[in-house]
Amino acid sequence: MKIDLDQLTPKQIVRELDKYIIGQNKAKKSVAIALRNRMRRRMLPESLREEITPKNIIMIGPTGVGKTEIARRLSRLCGAPFIKVEATKYTEVGYVGRDVESMIRDLMSIGVTMVKSELSEGVKEEAAQRTEEILLDLLLPGVKSKTVPSAETGDQALVQSGAGSSTRDKFRKMLKEGKLEDKVVEVNVSSNSFPAIEIFSGTNFEEMDLNLGNLSSMFGGKKKKKRVPISRAREILMAEEMNKLVDTERASEIARERVEEMGIIFIDEIDKVAAKEGRSGADISREGVQRDILPIVEGSKVSTKYGIVDTSHILFIAAGAFHISKPSDLIPELQGRFPLRVELEDLTSEDFQKILTQTENSLTKQYVELLKTEEVTLVFTEEATKTISEIAAEVNTTTENIGARRLHTIMELLLEDVSFNAPDLKGQEIRVTPEYVEEKLSTIVRDQDLSRYIL
Ligand SMILES: Nc1ncnc2c1ncn2[C@@H]1O[C@H](COP(=O)(O)OP(=O)(O)OP(=O)(O)O)[C@@H](O)[C@H]1O
Ligand SMILES: [Mg+2]
DSSP: OOOOGGGSOHHHHHHHHHTTOOSOHHHHHHHHHHHHHHHHHHTSOHHHHHHOOOOOEEEEOOTTSSHHHHHHHHHHTOSSOEEEEEGGGBOOTTSSSBOTTHHHHHHHHHHHHHHHHHHHHHHHHHHHHHHHHHHHHHHOTTOOSSOOBOTTTOSOOBOOHHHHHHHHHHHHHHHHTTTTTTOEEEEEEEOOSOSOGGGGBTBOHHHHHHHHHHHHHHTSOSEEEEEEEHHHHHHHHHHHHHHHHSOHHHHHHHHHHHHHHHOEEEEEOGGGGOOOSSOOHHHHHHHHHHHHHHHHHHOOEEEETTEEEEOTTOEEEEEEOOSSSOGGGSOHHHHHTOOEEEEOOOOOHHHHHHHHHTSTTOHHHHHHHHHHTTTOEEEEOHHHHHHHHHHHHHHHHHSOOOTTHHHHHHHHHHTHHHHHHGGGSTTOEEEEOHHHHHHHHHHHHHOHHHHHHHO
8 A cells, every 4th residue: 555655744753654664663763754844844835945954864773773773664655755774885985886976866767667667557558459459460570551562572562551451450459359379470579677686796787787788789789589478478569568658757857756745765675884982994994884874864965867856855864773783883973963863662461462453564464374375274373472472582682682573483383393284284273362472482591592593
């Protein structure tokens, strides 16, 4: 479900996030406010609007408490161009790796794809018609609606246009009735989706496009002939025709405005590029990444293949556990550009129980549905989920605190036998009770060394 994020009130945004994330109200609230502020800003007169910069946010919290999850959910309900990046993926300009400006280019590509798919809705009908004509051309190579030279004899004997078009109509009818779906035809496929992208890591996408462009033109054009059934040919041709009909220039213009005004960039693992006192070589390069990020967050112009993008009003949300480093270890200029700090709280066993049972796609629901495909009915009693949650909290304190991720490891172990034997359990009901949980888990939980490895 896509909603125009900027149309939502802060309360509505929080309510949407509540469906998936338990607790963390402060974080949800500040994200909601930041988004709303942008909408407010857009309603102001131009002169004032330019002055107002986004209130960027840093989310601070231990591992596994929902930082990335908030970003993920936000992006799902987002009508705005959104990208999540990892700070550690970037390297200082001049070093091998991705430079930070690529995040803007990537965001812009996302925006363009988004706008294109909206615009293509409007040209669907025309594209479908064109596709049909092309399919008929493929099915009846000699028979065009115009007169064409006869292929067999090689001379200029002309095929009677009347006879040709009646055959064409017959085929058109069969095509419409779906009688030709399996017939194989030869189509030209543009080989844009180049699979070996990783080979070029180190260069950025823009350069890569150039390289590929040169390469493929060297080998004689991007098109590749492929034999496929009509059903597949239709998909390929339809996509191509839609692409042709959508005005790329207009799409990139709309996209650029949307990215500049509504784009959101979530920078995960920001703490990993924050250096502590006493620098080593690696720290210096981390600081370099921060220095590179700074102008983008402050607002600069980044050139992309869709034109120049002004980053001044893009909203940045950074997140990190900040176990070793602190936000104050970030370079001061960058700290100033993230005025809002929110701390996420540790999750309690009550939170765990809610995560297990109440969220939209909770873990228990997932397992129930998975086993349903094997015709096994899985039932969790409420006490059982309570026991599981208590065990998760306990293991988190006795070994390492990995937050809600602990629930995944515990559930996996708990249901290992059922999962394994499911095909033989067809038609049965498995009730997960506190006793069942005890039986499966107690020995491991009691033994700290064991749980360190298994849970
Ligand atoms: N508050 C929460 N409500 C619901 N699910 C949660 C919550 N916190 C974490 N989870 C679940 O736990 C898993 C890990 O959470 P997430 O990826 O958000 O951790 P994180 O805070 O980003 O940790 P890290 O610092 O390690 O990146 C996800 O599968 C998520 O669904
Ligand atoms: Mg994370």
